[in-house]
Amino acid sequence: MNYKQVIRYQTELRYFNxxxxxxxxxxxxxxxIFIAYNVIKGSYELHSVENFKINCISLNVSLEKExxxxxxxxxxxxNNLKKFxxxxxxxxxxxxxxxxxxxxxxxxxxxALKIVERTIGTKV
Numbered sequence: 001m002n003y004k005q006v007i008r009y010q011t012e013l014r015y016f017n018x019x020x021x022x023x024x025x026x027x028x029x030x031x032x033i034f035i036a037y038n039v040i041k042g043s044y045e046l047h048s049v050e051n052f053k054i055n056c057i058s059l060n061v062s063l064e065k066e067x068x069x070x071x072x073x074x075x076x077x078x079n080n081l082k083k084f085x086x087x088x089x090x091x092x093x094x095x096x097x098x099x100x101x102x103x104x105x106x107x108x109x110x111x112a113l114k115i116v117e118r119t120i121g122t123k124v
Contacts, residue, residue: 003034006052012040013047016068024073033060033076035068044068 003026007013013036016022022034032049044063052058063072117123 001049001053002031003047003049006047006049006058007036009052009056010058012038013045014039016044018068019070021068021070021072025076028073028076028080035063 003015003022007015016035016037022036025033025035034047034049036045036047037043038045041062044065046060046063047058048060049058051060
């Protein structure tokens, strides 16, 4: 499914591509996000093909006409990069937590084993 099919199903939408903003957003998101004009509401909106596949509604957010320029593309790039960085950082923190937890458990088991060995007087 692509943006043309989403627009075909939602007849109130018109593809908006002034200054090739939708083309740049589609290229940046591998064909997922585009800008459309809603003729019923009279507003510009950010739509997602993946969102339409999930729940049959592609709308993500309404935009002011002043925001429909290169800054939107640059902002999306920056925030998407930050999102990716936070996801990597979160995964790293989870892995570190699990490693510390496993090491602590291993040390507790070793100390319990040493207590048992001292009690019975021989290595187990």
